[in-house]
Amino acid sequence: MLIKLLEKEHMPAVKNLWGYAFENQEPFYSWYFHEVLEPHNVLGLFAGNQLAACLQLNPYRLFLNGNSFGASYVVGVITDPAHRGKGFTKKLMLHAIEEMNYRKHAVSILMPFDTIFYSAYGWELCYTQIRYRVPMEMLRNFSDKVGSFQPIDGELDTEALAFIYQKFSQQYHGYVERNKKNWRVLLKDLVHDGGYAYLLLDEKEQPAGYILYFLKGRKLLIKEMAYIHYQAKKALFAFLYNHQSQASSVEWCAPMGDQSFLFLRDTIKPAHTNVVRILPFMCGRVINVKNALLGCRYKENIHCSYRVQISDSHAPWNNKIFSVVIEKGIPMVEEVKTGHVDLSLSINAFSRLFFGTISLEQAVFMGEAAIQQPSVMENLSRIFVQKNNYINEYF
Template sequence: MNIRYAKPIDKDQVVSVWNYCFEDGEDFVKYYFENVYDENNTIIIEENDEVLSALQLNKYTIDLRDNKYDVSYVVGVSSKPEVRGLGYMKHLMTYTLEELYKNGEIVSLLMAIDYRLYKRYGFDHCYDQIQYNLRTDELLGFRLSSKLRKATFEDAETLSRIYTKAMESLNGYAVRDEAYFNRFIKEVSSESGYIYIDEENNSYIAYYIQGDTFFVRELIYNNISSLKSMLGYIYNHNTQCKKTVINAPVDDKIKLIIANLKTCEIKLIPFMAGRVINFEKYIESLNSCNIDTQKINNESIKIKVIDKYINQNNSVFKISVCDNKIKIQRVEEDCDIELDINSITQLAFSYLNTDEIFMLNEIDESSLINTQKELLNALFEKRINYIDELV
């Protein structure tokens, strides 16, 4: 067994393993391996020149707690059927986590088909979306207020501007520039989808027509008027598409303006997992966030971190605030609280707050003094997360 980064000669085999494991259409696979795939970000296990397992570490920047982090998004985790159950995935993930730490990454992302496969490696659930399922004719009361136009590559800057504005109230989202949207237009097109812009109302919609269903991948808007207009656009497809499915952030406003919620099914969809790669660097990075350190100045807490796959995270860390600066150091002392890397991750990604983590881990918070609890609450603040990156 040899674990290494891929070489150009390995690409055809990586594509073959991908095609066996995932039910993506030919056009999407072609798009992915021509526009996203990079052998320098691909880790494989090979034996006798045969690629048996692979994954990609696609590069993104996310905005977490108003702080920018360069992350590797783990995708395409795949193995040939003859090596499944033989520990290849464990070797692949262990090597990958070591590489991410060595390369200085602080946090990472992964979209899990089955969370049970990845929780053991420290990846845990950090993002949800909500999904609306309704009859298209239920949108009868909405009217298109301006003319939309189909997005082209010349609209990449406009799409980036609309998206960035809409993300201001959200957390953990991918930072998207013009280059990203040029690729996004190709991605949606590869699956026979459409992107339309309502520049007057500062909104856009990315969608697919799947039989009699109007499926909305993204509906990005910046005010209620633009949302109502976009719903009117969807309604105008009512004779063509009897059903509508809309994926949206969990704080989406459609549920507040739709006429009859009783006829609309709303689901909570688990979407993305995250992981803290370097706990020490993560805490240090909080100095760049907008944290009010006045209330917690001169306070400290000792946290024992349990991480089965990144040994450098296994330590008792003393976190303190001195002169309004957050500091962290390894200490050989008894801890005030013990948390595994999964709990640390859900706190760091602002998915859960300290009360929820205490409850889930059956921690008696009376063991902490009030100022220590205030320190934890300041460091780990719950927010509304959103991300929609598929690869």
């Protein structure tokens, strides 16, 4: 058995595994493997000369705790059916943790098929979404016909899209900092799926919002929608409502904290018309605790020190005690061998705290974290606070 990063000659085998386990719909299938996925981002496990299992480590940058972090997005974890049940996935995941640490990626994300399966390796659910399914008629009172719309040009409008996305994302946490390649891939993927993209310009002809969507049968399915202010949001809903002759309903996902459901028309009898659900979406893991803590940037009025003990059976560089001193919002971190500990927890619980999925008080209440020195609780509660996470990347 051999585990290694792949080369171009191995990509047909990776493509075949993907097609068997997930999808092989063209033109996405060939485009993704020929233009998007890079061999050095694929980790493969070989049984003899055969590629028996593989996974992808797609590089991104995430905005977490006041700073930008390099991250690996684990995608396409696949084992050939002839080799399932042999523990190959576990071997791949543990090797992937080492590779991500080598790449100096302090954190990782993955979209789970089962939110519990990857917790054995330290990943925990860190992102959820609100999903709406609403009859088109229910949008009428929430829409406002202001501004103008134009089809998005994937080459010319990237800066406008990036500007809107950044303004929209700033109210959230944990989002991807998209570069030009990210935008190019996102828009090309939309085109391959037969989707549409429109840009909203305000009365001064300045970018104010955008919408990426599909028309499937009598449904309008939104892939992504972003806006820089409330008026732009209402203009986007007016754009949606103008499709009432083509679609009878509209479906979209929104970040947790979105309050559209408060303003959409609904009926209570004989039943609620709108369907609003909370769905699990993305897991997160801290790959390197020390580097993750060093990279944080807090408010300048944060001055404190604490010691945290992490248990991580899959990453020995994390399975330590770390001394953290924060001055004017900037942390200094050192590994220590002995001495008192203020906070002790597993890498799973620490990952949720670091991503801001739960607060320290919630972690203690659920028994996921132990405070050894109660006097530090007040300061730690200012650091490990619950945040509103948002992400909308799919590979």
